[in-house]
Amino acid sequence: YLVHNGWWTRLMRQRTPEGYFAEAETLHTDLRQGQLPEEVRLDLERMLDHFGQYPILVRSSSLLEDGFGNAFAGKYESVFCVNQGSPEQRLAQLEAAIRQVFASTMSNDALVYRRQRGLEAREEPMALLLQRVSGRYHGRYYLPDCAGVGVSRNLFVWEPDLDPAAGMLRLVVGLGTRAVDRIEGDHARVVALDQPRRLPFRDANDPGQFSQRDVDVLDISDNRPRTLAVRELAPLAPDWPLAWCAELDREASERTRARGGAPVWRVTFAPLLERTAFGAVLQRMLRTLEAAYAYPVDIEFTAHLAADGTPTVSLVQCRPLQTLGPTQRVELPETVAxxxxxxxxxxxxxxxxxxxxxxxxxxxxxxxxxxxxxxxxxxxxxxxxxxxxxxxxxxxxxxxxxxxxxxxxxxxxxxxxxxxxxxxxxxxxxxxxxxxxxxxxxxxxxxxxxxxxxxxxxxxxxxxxxxxxxxxxxxxxxxxxxxxxxxxxxxxxxxxxxxxxxxxxxxxxxxxxxxxxxxxxxxxxxxxx
Known part of the structure; x- marks a missing residue:
């Protein structure tokens, strides 16, 4: 892509100390507007024929990003293509997504991170991974039943009897975007896999305060990602297995029913965690991957739930996790004035x-x-x-x-x-x-x-x-x-x-x-x- 558009000389200038940020600024803009080689466009057309109109996720997969010690979490973009329209429109959408991911290598956040890690002089080849989005259709909306991230080492043990080696999940309904990003007004369900019922940051007097309220979906009719309230999506997707991911708030439902409203669900994942093998499957997956990597891992996953709650888990990403291990024992004073x-x-x-x-x-x-x-x-x-x-x-x-x-x-x-x-x-x-x-x-x-x-x-x-x-x-x-x-x-x-x-x-x-x-x-x- 760089050579095809005549930008190689500019890339060499960007790798110099004086051009590191200055050249990157214009490159970032131009990378979003370049032309893909014709042979690549032909391959993309064939790939779109293979996928049909299923949604596609364009993911970054750079050499440094996927290596040990530098996870580059969130530094490079991933872009959803809802993949609707004529073949020409779908190809144009896909090409735009590819250019957007390529351009993210020159974002200020990525450049600062690379310099901070002493990687500014290292070559950073950017490959792409094109994945069919895991999920199913609910009328005009497409989404997985639930999704999340998992880490094989729990370094945020909020209670002394939690086992760091058991791992932890950050779990959401719908697309996994709300699991990897800190979304305003919403909270993913955090699961310590050794004690999945234990809830961090939960006010016993208000069990719904720190739960997920909105769900990210792909809108097939509007050909774009969209966010809906859980209460909006539930009646529009009657076969969505929400009862395995949420609990009915009976008091709130009674109040809304009196006003002609819909039932109120609290996304707690309690039924899924307490009545199915979901937690055991994820824990086994994390342990297997950590053993294979000989290193703690960070994964992204989606899950399809059968009518009886039986989960089918799709692993969509795995990379090494940089961990903060405990140092020597720290002596704390019993009291401090x-x-x-x-x-x-x-x-x-x-x-x-x-x-x-x-x-x-x-x-x-x-x-x-x-x-x-x-x-x-x-x-x-x-x-x-x-x-x-x-x-x-x-x-x-x-x-x-x-x-x-x-x-x-x-x-x-x-x-x-x-x-x-x-x-x-x-x-x-x-x-x-x-x-x-x-x-x-x-x-x-x-x-x-x-x-x-x-x-x-x-x-x-x-x-x-x-x-x-x-x-x-x-x-x-x-x-x-x-x-x-x-x-x-x-x-x-x-x-x-x-x-x-x-x-x-x-x-x-x-x-x-x-x-x-x-x-x-x-x-x-x-x-x-």
């Missing part, structure tokens, strides 16, 4: 045993952030990115980033909208449940965001100040001398700047320590400064 404590939690952290001295803290104030306009909230993300890029290396200035809701959400009302390239030099990121603002951390295990954290060695903490065992003192470092505070650039909007505090904490001795066995984590001063 409140004036020396920034925050503490039991469970809800990731990264194994941790003993990390901190040099800097970047904090986004939830109250002030919530009062900003939508434009200003995006500006907060850019400001965080500015401070991130100002860090030389993680080792030289280990930094804690803490803020409300979900880092990386595309909806600023649910958290600060950033790309991973905006936080890639942090040592620790923390997400805080800001109850009043409605911003809640999302368990990111198994998502692309999780993979970024794992591969980069960034520890993760979720704080729920209203829950037992969680303590949070957001005013802790505001009591430090003014000289410790680092100002935003002079041209920063005043309200945006006021919502982001950056403090040098080296003089305080602040450190983050965690014991994965006790499931305790502290961010504290070991001694008085």
């Amino acid at each position: 409140e004036q020396r404590l920034f925050f503490a939690t039991r469970g809800h952290f990731m990264g194994g045993n941790i003993d990390q001295p901190l040099s800097r803290v970047i904090r986004v104030d939830g109250g002030r952030y919530g009062a900003l306009s939508r434009t200003q909230k995006f500006a907060v993300g850019r400001l965080v990115g500015h401070f991130n890029r100002a860090l030389a290396t993680r080792a030289e200035c280990p930094t804690l980033l803490i803020g409300p809701g979900r880092w990386g959400s595309s909806t600023p009302e649910l958290g600060v909208p950033i790309r991973f390239a905006d936080i890639n030099r942090m040592a620790v990121i923390a997400e805080v449940a800001e109850i009043g603002a409605g911003m809640t951390p999302d368990l990111s295990f198994g998502s692309h965001f999780f993979q970024d954290l794992v591969e980069s060695g960034i520890a993760y903490v979720a704080l729920f100040p209203q829950q037992p065992g969680h303590r949070y003192h957001p005013d802790w470092f505001e009591r430090l001398p003014a000289a410790s505070h680092i100002a935003a650039p002079a041209d920063t909007d005043a309200e945006v700047a006021a919502s982001v505090s950056v403090v040098d904490v080296r003089a305080t001795g602040l450190r983050l320590s965690a014991d994965v066995v006790q499931q305790r984590l502290l961010c504290y001063q070991p001694v008085e400064p």
Whole structure:
């Protein structure tokens, strides 16, 4: 493709230090508009004849992406082709998807990641995998019964009796896009395979709060991907085995029935996990693949459910998983005086045993952030990115980033909208449940965001100040001398700047320590400064 379009010289310029980003910007645009060689187009026509009008997924499959140690999770695109229309229209859609995946090799996020991993000088051949989408038709909609991601090592054991070697799933109904991405307003079902009934981040008083509400499907009539509410899709797809993936909320259903509404389903996957061999099949699959790779693995899968719930699982991707293993045992103090404590939690952290001295803290104030306009909230993300890029290396200035809701959400009302390239030099990121603002951390295990954290060695903490065992003192470092505070650039909007505090904490001795066995984590001063 590159040679056919006369871009090889430009690619060589892009591989130089001065052209790494500058040349990539124009290449990224042109790669989406080039011409495929005629012999390739003929092969694509034959492939479309073979598939017929079944939907197709165009997946990236690069040399570095599929190797050990560099999973590139989410850096390169995968594109759904609903594959409807005349043969000429279907070929045009497929070619556009191929060009889009090729162009993603020159995206800023991918370039930053490659440089961070010391791979900027390595050749990155991009192959493509064209897969028929696993699923079935429900009228105008096409979708698998359920889908998800699985990892053979559970590094987010939120209870001390969970077995990390048992593996974990992130499970959704419909297309698996909601399993690999942190979707605003929705939660995948996280399953610890040794104890599938155990629920993380679940408020016992509101069992539906952290469940999936929307489902991604392919709309055959409109020839595009689409998102529907579960309650919308259920009556339109009567043979969809929702009863194996969800439970009827009887109280809510009674209320809606009185108003002429449809039954209310809560996507919990409890019937599937408790009454079928689904969990055992996935656990056996993960163990088999890990043994074959001689390395922990990360998979994507879909499942077809028979009328009696019997699952047929399709493995659609497997790649090595970069894991954060536990270090030596960490000794935590039994008690810490409140004036020396920034925050503490039991469970809800990731990264194994941790003993990390901190040099800097970047904090986004939830109250002030919530009062900003939508434009200003995006500006907060850019400001965080500015401070991130100002860090030389993680080792030289280990930094804690803490803020409300979900880092990386595309909806600023649910958290600060950033790309991973905006936080890639942090040592620790923390997400805080800001109850009043409605911003809640999302368990990111198994998502692309999780993979970024794992591969980069960034520890993760979720704080729920209203829950037992969680303590949070957001005013802790505001009591430090003014000289410790680092100002935003002079041209920063005043309200945006006021919502982001950056403090040098080296003089305080602040450190983050965690014991994965006790499931305790502290961010504290070991001694008085």
